[in-house]
Amino acid sequence: MKPLEAMSMAARQIADGNLDFHLPPSTVLEVANVREAFHAMGNGLRQSLIRQSELEEERRFYISSIAHDLRTPLFTLRGFLLRLENGLTSNPDRTSRYASICRQKADQLARLVNDLFSYSQISSLDQLxxxxxxxxxxxxxxxxxxxxxxxxxxxxxxxxxxxxxxxxxxxxxxxxxxxxxxxxxxxxxx
CATH class of the missing domain: 3.30.565.10 (Histidine kinase-like ATPase, C-terminal domain)
Structure with a gap:
């Protein structure tokens, strides 16, 4: 009965989020098998929580990187649009180059927004x-x-x-x- 009581207590500890439990060994084969299953379950849950924590940290890092990365093309886009708007260039080649850079920065912003949306639906940064x-x-x-x-x-x-x-x-x-x-x-x- 003692091994079964220990397993019952371990199950309650697991339900409370405590994965640091220890079950005493048993010479009864069935009880020993259940003991091993409990330890495997505890280890599996522990690994799952660690992986979840790593993924959450990766998500926070990636979202803060995206926020930072959105500023750069916006800053550049604004600068070139302001030059064009204020007529700071009368050279058609330069005007064309500025317009091309604006398009590239708009494309970059679109990709960043798409990446942010995609990232909300994936489980790992490697998939991006x-x-x-x-x-x-x-x-x-x-x-x-x-x-x-x-x-x-x-x-x-x-x-x-x-x-x-x-x-x-x-x-x-x-x-x-x-x-x-x-x-x-x-x-x-x-």
Whole structure:
């Protein structure tokens, strides 16, 4: 009866959220099997709670990152739209480039909003990544070109010198890389 009483007490502890229980060993095979099942259940619940806590921390981090990342393209978009609105450029090529950057930033904002929506429906950040082969030099050149006007306005020289050798191809998510490198440049410019 003592092993059964201990199991009954352990079940109440589990119901109260206490997973630190210990059941005494038993020589009766059926009782020993139930004891092992209780310990397996306790370990499974413990692991599940740890994983849930990790996922919640990952969600909080990702949502705060998205909030931060929304500011960067908005800031850039506002700046270029203000330049266009105030007629600060009469050069058609520059106007076209500014409009192109505005479109890119609007696309970036749309992707961020889509990622936020998608993330609310998934269980892991890894499911958001879209890795593909990319030419790192081309990506870095595009990023520097986007931030060049902002840097020039602040009398900051922003420069990227691509390597002389062949293109460096990497496997990565171009949007996420652009977002992170853009955040670093944007923070440095501020």
């Amino acid at each position: 990544l879209r890795p593909e082969p990319l030419h790192a030099a081309d990506l870095f050149t595009e990023i520097v070109t986007e931030y060049q006007p902002s840097a020039s306005e602040k009398a900051i020289q922003l420069q990227y010198v691509p390597p002389d050798r062949e293109q460096c191809t990497v496997l990565g998510d171009a949007f996420m890389l652009r977002r992170e490198i853009g955040n670093l440049i944007d923070n440095a410019l501020r």
